[in-house]
Amino acid sequence: MPDRAATPAPPALSVQSVSHAYGKRRALDDVSLSVAKGSFTALLGPNGAGKTTLFALVTGLLGVQSGRIAICGAEPSRDGAAALEPLGLVFQQPTLDLDLTVSQNLAYFAALRGLSRRDGRQRAEDELARLDMAERAGERVRDLNGGHRRRVELARALLHEPRLLLLDEPTVGLDIESRHRIVAYVHDLARERRVAVLWATHLIDEVRADDDLVVLHQGGIAAAGRSEEVVAAAGADNLSDAFTRLTRRAPA
Amino acid sequence: MRRKLRAARGVIAREILRFLQQRGRLLAALVRPLVWLIVFAAGFRSILGVAIQPPYATYITYDVYIAPGLIAMIQLFNGMQSSLSMVYDREMGSMRVLLTSPQPRWFLLFAKLVAGTVVSILQVLAFLAIAAAFGITFPLAGYLLVLPVLMLTGLMLGSVGMFLSSAIRQLENFAGVMNFVIFPAFFLSSALYPLWRMRESSEILWRISAANPFTHAVEAIRFAIHGQLNLFACGVVTAVLILFLVLALWGYDTSRGLRARAGPAGE
Numbered sequence: 001m002p003d004r005a006a007t008p009a010p011p012a013l014s015v016q017s018v019s020h021a022y023g024k025r026r027a028l029d030d031v032s033l034s035v036a037k038g039s040f041t042a043l044l045g046p047n048g049a050g051k052t053t054l055f056a057l058v059t060g061l062l063g064v065q066s067g068r069i070a071i072c073g074a075e076p077s078r079d080g081a082a083a084l085e086p087l088g089l090v091f092q093q094p095t096l097d098l099d100l101t102v103s104q105n106l107a108y109f110a111a112l113r114g115l116s117r118r119d120g121r122q123r124a125e126d127e128l129a130r131l132d133m134a135e136r137a138g139e140r141v142r143d144l145n146g147g148h149r150r151r152v153e154l155a156r157a158l159l160h161e162p163r164l165l166l167l168d169e170p171t172v173g174l175d176i177e178s179r180h181r182i183v184a185y186v187h188d189l190a191r192e193r194r195v196a197v198l199w200a201t202h203l204i205d206e207v208r209a210d211d212d213l214v215v216l217h218q219g220g221i222a223a224a225g226r227s228e229e230v231v232a233a234a235g236a237d238n239l240s241d242a243f244t245r246l247t248r249r250a251p252a
Numbered sequence: 253m254r255r256k257l258r259a260a261r262g263v264i265a266r267e268i269l270r271f272l273q274q275r276g277r278l279l280a281a282l283v284r285p286l287v288w289l290i291v292f293a294a295g296f297r298s299i300l301g302v303a304i305q306p307p308y309a310t311y312i313t314y315d316v317y318i319a320p321g322l323i324a325m326i327q328l329f330n331g332m333q334s335s336l337s338m339v340y341d342r343e344m345g346s347m348r349v350l351l352t353s354p355q356p357r358w359f360l361l362f363a364k365l366v367a368g369t370v371v372s373i374l375q376v377l378a379f380l381a382i383a384a385a386f387g388i389t390f391p392l393a394g395y396l397l398v399l400p401v402l403m404l405t406g407l408m409l410g411s412v413g414m415f416l417s418s419a420i421r422q423l424e425n426f427a428g429v430m431n432f433v434i435f436p437a438f439f440l441s442s443a444l445y446p447l448w449r450m451r452e453s454s455e456i457l458w459r460i461s462a463a464n465p466f467t468h469a470v471e472a473i474r475f476a477i478h479g480q481l482n483l484f485a486c487g488v489v490t491a492v493l494i495l496f497l498v499l500a501l502w503g504y505d506t507s508r509g510l511r512a513r514a515g516p517a518g519e
Contacts, residue, residue: 059352084354093345097266099273104266111262112353114255 010073011036012086012164012196013058018067020053027053029219031067035164035198035212040190042207042227043200045216046247051200052092054216055168058198060084072163088162088195090153090170098142102133102152105141106159113160120159127155131185147178154182158189164196165189171206179206187211204240213239215246222246259355260363267334267367271374281329281375285322286382293318305446307478319388320474321443323398324466326379327372327406328437332430334368335413339420351504358501365414365497369406376402393479401476401486405469408489411496412465418503441467442474465492 013035020028028050035041045051056062058069060076060083068075074083096105103124110120128134131151141149150170157165167186171179183206190197199206207213213227223230223246227239236242271277293315304311341347350360380395390398416429438444440461447467451458461467468488475482 059348061348061351081354081356084352087352087354089348089352091345091348095345095349097270097346100266100269104269108262108266109349111258111265112350112355114258114354116258 009037010070012039012072013198014068014070015054015058016068016070018054018057018064018069020050020057020062020065027219028057031216031219031221033214033221033224035196037163037196038190038194039212040187040197040199040208041212041214043198043214043216044202044204044207044243045200046202049216049247050219051216052168053219055166055200058166059087059089085160086163088157088160088165090150090157090165090167092168092170092172094149094153096141096149096152096156099140101138101140102128102144103137105152106156109156110159115160123159123161124155127158128152131155147174147181150174150178150182154185162195164198166198166200168200169202170199171201171203204243207239215243217247256355256359259353259360260366263350263360263363264367264370267364267371268374271371277333278375278378281326282378282382284329285326285379288318288322288325289315289383289388290386305448307475307480307482315386315388317446318444319383319390320477321441321470323376323379323402323473323477324405324409324441324443324470325438326375327369327402327409327469328434328466330368330372330375331406331409331411331413332416332434333413334364334371334410335417336430338364338414338417342417357504361414361501361504362497365407365410368410368413369403372406372410373399373402390477391479394477397479397481398473398476401472401481404486404489404493405472408465408469408493408496411493411500414500415496415503418500437464437466440464441470443467443470465489468492 011034013033015031015033018028018031019026031050031054033041033043043051043054053062057064058071060081064077069077071083072086074085076083097108100108103121106124106128107117107120110123111117115123124137125134128137131154133148133151133155136144136148136152141152144152154170157167165186170186171182174182186197186199187208189195201207207227209226209228211227213223213225213230214221215223215230223234223242225233231237231239231242234242234245236245293313297314338347341350350364351357353360380390383389412433416433420429440457441464442461443466447458447461450461465488468485472482472485472489475485
């Protein structure tokens with residue numbers, strides 16, 4: 001991934017030669033990528049390609065076995081949990097407390113992130129309003145539909161104004177309209193609020209031609225670059241074709 | 253430091269909110285010991301006399317004797333239940349929200365432990381209020397002294413539960429462990445009968461019961477609620493707390509614990 005930032009500031013996310021194995025099974029093999037400020041980087045790969053392992057390593061849920069991972073220049077393995085500060089996360093599984101209200105869920109997260117009560121409330125209001133969820137603040141999460149729950153999780157991930165936003169297959173199980181809405185919203189976050197976004201998915205239609213793209217296949221990087229360039233380099237007409245070709249071939 | 257306190261406040265507030273939402277849980281937490289206190293103790297009060305022994309200065313009725321044991325039982329169930337919710341949280345993913353916050357893992361897990369203990373103390377206070385309505389009361393000094401001791405015993409029982417939750421992968425396995433932990437811990441202790449009575453029938457069972465950490469938790473509470481501090485019992489409780497806390501933190505260590513867990517299912 002070319003680092004398009006002209007300044008010498010470190011990229012929002014830098015992954016260098018990371019390999020990971022569960023016992024004998026290799027899940028990641030010499031993976032390197034970087035996500036610059038304001039970039040929407042799609043991490044495209046079939047199920048089992050290693051996306052979830054990569055996310056677990058970046059978030060510190062797994063310890064790095066080999067290679068280096070840095071978030072805005074800080075390495076969680078070296079600098080401790082404080083390195084996770086600039087990170088916003090949307091997990092694949094739902095992680096809201098169903099019996100608490102939207103506000104209570106957000107207040108919990110704001111406190112975890114060290115925000116004061118007042119700041120937390122204010123930030124929650126702002127993010128919910130942007131996602132057209134303000135009037136749902138007092139509702140129990142259990143009473144919300146899947147699309148609305150995802151929006152709450154997105155608002156939550158943005159409460160502490162992260163510089164790097166990681167989303168692990170955030171549209172799984174949503175209807176088409178909710179999907180489009182979330183895809184568009186996160187693209188805007190990258191472009192307008194200059195958040196660095198790493199979006200893991202196996203759904204090709206979520207990737208735009210001018211997005212940065214990393215294709216992960218069987219634990220290795222099969223292709224990387226601007227989405228349209230990756231398509232051209234693979235000699236394909238569209239991303240769907242390119243993806244099929246890239247993931248059919250066994251990586252070197 | 254301020255951010256740490258906020259994070260801890262968040263974890264504790266969430267635990268209390270969740271507890272208040274689950275009315276059934278409060279009911280279960282109270283009905284269990286109350287059944288013992290009202291039904292069981294009433295039936296046995298005529299059969300089982302309790303001799304004068306510290307901290308009691310006079311003969312006491314059986315319901316007064318078992319009240320501290322039932323308080324410890326509330327904390328035992330709560331400790332296991334919070335760790336059960338940790339297994340659940342881990343399967344559901346909300347554990348990830350906690351563990352990916354920018355605080356050291358030991359701090360986050362300890363905050364979680366304190367939160368569970370605070371909830372257990374709320375349950376105990378509700379139990380004491382109902383017991384008082386049935387005429388089982390303790391000296392005022394006891395009500396005050398028991399609070400810090402409850403914090404200690406609650407943390408100990410919670411740390412045992414947290415260690416179990418780090419070692420057990422699935423909810424189904426957990427139910428079995430509950431049976432193997434809760435029942436032996438409760439029956440092989442001084443909660444329901446003084447240990448010397450146990451010794452009359454079996455020397456081995458007496459030895460096991462005397463070594464049982466839960467016995468020491470019960471005795472620490474028993475002395476405290478009568479306004480006395482049992483330093484030996486509190487010392488044993490503290491030592492067990494530290495041991496299981498270390499084991500639990502080790503179990504939740506990034507490079508070890510989660511690797512085993514994230515294994516095939518994580519990818």
